[in-house]
Amino acid sequence: MLPDYFGDMMSNLPWGNSKILTDDEFFNRTQEISNLTNLLKSTAENNAPNILVTGIRGVGKTVLLNRIKQLMDNNYLVIYMDFSISQAYQKNNMSFKGLLDFYYQKIIEEAHTRGLNTSNLHINKFFKTNNFKLREVVVARASDISIPIPIIGTERDLEKYVDFVFKLPQYIYNHNKDKIDGIIVIIDEFQIIKELNKYLDSFLWNFRGYVTEQRNVAYVLCGSMGLQDDLISKIAGQNGAFGGRMLTININPFSKETTKNYLNQKAMELEFTQDGFERFYKCTSGIPSYINIFARQLPANLELDEDTVINAFDDNISLIVTHLINEWNRLTLKEKDIIIALIDSPLKRIDLASKLNVKSGSLSVKLNKLQNLGLIHFVNGEYDISEKLLKRWLEIEYLKKGIYPYRI
């Protein structure tokens, strides 16, 4: 039988898809945590900030925000919601109204979970006086609370509903001042609003109008966005919806030093040579989700030199990039063609079109979608694959099978 400590050692590395980490699993980020909590504390002084948290997929935004929630839950009502699990998004039926329903439900649900009474908000009365047709939706399963959601008939109805929902957090605060110092609304996977397409601007500007005037409600918008993402300037740029009033915090991958300390503390059984570690860092780019997934696959108590690491990486790449393969499977054949055409080198749109034998104009929608998904980006006049590991996976599949994995 193995001594107990063997069992304990690997358990310190969280799974690569955990959304909430235990104290023991959560590593570092002390600077980010103190920045965020300090900013958010001005909410208690009627000076609630609005913050945009950016960073590439897997870097640790969600676990960080859940951490912030835990730390601030005592004095504040912290509402965490993930736009990507809204029905509107999941059912491929994105609409302003759908997101609004989700937003409204999450707010009520969290208020109930925290034991704040919402019956004094006169929600039902509001719907009644506006003659909304309603359907009941059950939120807050624990308490079996159900709330009415309006069925929207006219543009005018939608406007009233928008007004009601976006004002709700400040309204909840006003009725619960004696119990909380303020409200913090965290919206994760905010980049999903890109799929509102032509309604995107209207959503953002509407939202901004309400958000910036609420002195006791802080908003933290968070999205998997690289620094060159258009959405960042649409939100926080000088001419963006929030003008200069949105603070931006970018979460970076672990540095080489941090990664080394992390593995030394949490994965003591891994024995890297100097080169082996350098290669491990290069393969994972310091992205914590890749670090955790990959490190869990490496053999314990065996010298890990550069070649061992390279081979292990290529052997395990499908596991490491599972989430990217899921995205890949949802693409159409033509969208896959575009990515494959970009494997060898970045291309200008016109060259991409001629490589694919299509008219350049016919690519717009597809290129847009691939950009929204964060799979490609447009830099210096050329399109390029932004997910390097997707590219690597495609290359390896091609090497193994002589054909790209259109269907898997």
Ligand SMILES: Nc1ncnc2c1ncn2[C@@H]1O[C@H](COP(=O)(O)OP(=O)(O)O)[C@@H](O)[C@H]1O
């Ligand atoms: N501070 C951290 N300490 C340990 N592991 C982390 C940390 N941050 C992220 N991870 C790992 O990375 C994974 C992805 O983190 P997540 O917050 O979901 O990324 P993002 O929201 O930026 O896409 C987590 O499930 C966890 O395995």
Ligand SMILES: [Mg+2]
């Ligand atoms: Mg996330």
